[in-house]
Amino acid sequence: MRNDVLTESPIVRWTLLALAVGFLALFLVLPLLAVFAEALRRGPETFLKAFADPDTQAAIRLTLLVAAIAVPLNLVFGISAAWAVAKFEFPGKSLLVTLIDLPFSVSPVVSGLVYVLLFGAKGLLGPVMDDWDFKIIFAVPGIVLATIFVTFPFIARELIPLMQEQGTAEEEAALTLGASGFRTFLTVTLPNVRWALLYGVLLCNARAMGEFGAVSVVSGHIRGLTNTMPLQVEILYNEYDFVGAFAVATLLAGLALVTLGAKSLLEWRYGDGLARAHRH
């Protein structure tokens, strides 16, 4: 009886379940399947051959390089911002938190554009860069900058609410016992937030490797030099090399699956520490 009034009739239940499963299958699972199906359409050999292309290999290397620079930088930023915001009170704190979120609501295209306006040959700092002979736009530094911009908030966002919730008592105790500040952070704070941190790094990394719009604006699209994997997907696609495009796409889709798997595992095992802040 109790259960009856608290849930829907079986028909409604099944309908809702079917709707949800159908919707997710149609919009999420099917596109994912399509990536692999298209990549393997002409057999595994054609699929594997796509990775022999030196330009594709260069794109993979560049993507790894960009993520290897952007993610650690955003990690240091995320920890710094979370420490300052969560453990201290200061004026303008909510403004700071809002500003950290800003890149989420800026179109990726705009994220790239700002750097072109700043560092392009006709941009504000363009002539200076030219004098120093330091290339930013149409070169790797520009791609790194644009990637940092769009992945900027991921780690900070995961850490701030959690560290805020945990307060400062444990850290204060450690300090009283004579630990140094850095040691307190390493031995007290970090273990408390490590899963959220890992989770943020995962999301940050997935986005850093997959960013398209912002990177496309600053890249210059030189094959083998300034093409990241998502840009290489576009180029191959525009060259009617659909198998090649989808083959590179399978790597990115695989990365997405690994990210989701790791994320689910984290949630499942350490759910309590992660329960909040699921908003992106």
Next chain:
Amino acid sequence: MSMRQSLLAAAAIALGLMSAIVSVRAQEVVLTNVSYDPTRELYKALNEAFAREWQAKHNQKVTVRVSHGGSGKQARSVIDGLEADVVTLALAGDIDAIAREGKRLPENWQSRLPNNASPYTSTIVFVVRKGNPKAIKDWPDLAKQGVSVVTPNPKTSGGARWNYLAAWAYELDRSKGDQAAARKFVEAIYRNVPVLDSGARGSTTTFAQRAVGDVFISWENEAFLIQQEFGADKFDIVVPPFSILAEPPVSLVDVVVDKRGTRPVAQAYLDFLYSPAAQRIIARNFYRPSKPEAADPADLARFPKLKLVTIDEVFGGWTKAQAEHFADGAVFDQIYKPAGKTATR
């Protein structure tokens, strides 16, 4: 502990990757060729052949990096700092702009290589859907009501400017020099254009893959390629009796090659484009070779004969054509109104 270690590890990986990339650079020469949109397949073949030849002659590995996009857009990228050793663009006007505005090469660049610095030429033809349902045969058919025409944006694409000028030249020829009639004619064609992609390849995708439009005004080479890629059973090529001789030129970018010390290899690359081996590749990729005697006759037989006029004859050269037709606020800006709407800019 784990924090600092993982940071260090990440930094080490980053450094390792960077040094790996740098060390690769040191052993080989890398040239950057900034090209226009439909040359993707052509330069892929040419670059491989050049790398083989250079390796055999100088025992040094050379890699030619290519960037493709609408010709005007690419030129502006070079002006804006894209570091190109050589530019291989769709029309002389765009390289002129790099010389004039970017001061990256001397203004007499076009006289430095044979054939107005064009190792290959092409022309403008029509691609229609199989069976030519709208019975398109010549330029006036594009201006008819109810015909949907696909062509790229002349502001960013070189091919699009050749398309536009070919239509203009046709009507000028037909009306015996009536500029006003030519303008009206071109205006009528652009009234039928629903979308302007930024490069020829984007327009190909729009027409061939997205099934937009009845006719695609296209580079001859791109038209052949569409048949090859999408199947001859889907599209027909219609060659109008009259069109324009498109001369896509090539040049060193002097400032860049001198700074990077790549002038010898870049010059050899451009000279190579005129070599018999390259000319054969050019004809095989549906471009009209500047030295047809080197090409395979079977390849040459594919090129239809039609009346071709040059930009110098009809428009007095690129500088003039660019200023009159494509500069901001010039004729194109005045006449282009996307299908059924009012002015855009």
Next chain:
Amino acid sequence: MSVAALRGWTSIPKPSALPGFGITFGFAVTYLSLIVLIPLTVLVARAADLGLDGIWRVATTPRVLAALEVSFFISAAAALVNALFGTITAWVLVRYEFPGKRLLDAAVDLPFALPTAVAGIALAALYATNGWIGELFAPWGVKIAFTPWGILIALIFIGLPFVVRTVQPVLQDLDREVEEASATLGASRAQTVFRVVLPALLPALLTGVALAFARAVGEYGSVIFIAGNMPFVSEIAPLLIVTKLEEFDYAGAAAISTVMLAISFLALLAINGLQAFSRRRLGHA
């Protein structure tokens, strides 16, 4: 002025025993300024070169207006579709037990993890007239890919997790006793759901919808592959920014970007407002 506020101005407020405020705060603010704030300021300054009327002129040219219209209407439509199906999904994930639930739950985040370009080509391949789904519609003369419908599909894809992930935790925390009370008082299950449960979900739902909408308006990668990109029909505002950039009309690109930035700000403010409102009313975000 209160003591707390005074302390606030001296910047080290509650005499915290913890060290490292200076360095972490300094680094965070410097990094934020260098990466985000200064570049965005340059953008706005570049647009300001045109003057307010110049920006207005660019933003109100028919093509720009049409692109903004396309972006806004289709983003709104996608957000509404996600409101419906996202809520159903959240409901099913929280309230029902079924095999494969964990898998379904994990799948919801796919759009966060899958690069937009990959989503774009996959959706284009599926919904083109010769694709798995497109060919089901083709016999009726319905084209999805390369029409505004394609944009809608892409925007539904990228917006879905926002709604599910904002509604889900609230639904989870919802006190079942209220539902019991409602039932005891004689309400039917439908009445309970629509009069009691859904109103409690509304702030979270609105937040999710606003987040999905804000993301959709700026989306580029997944849309351009499937949109057809026809001016006045299926050209989105971010693509027009790229087109302006390719024409090297920097001022025009900056002007459209500034307009979109202003709109993002408003969306962000609305979201924060909604969250504050729901915290006040319901005690959770």
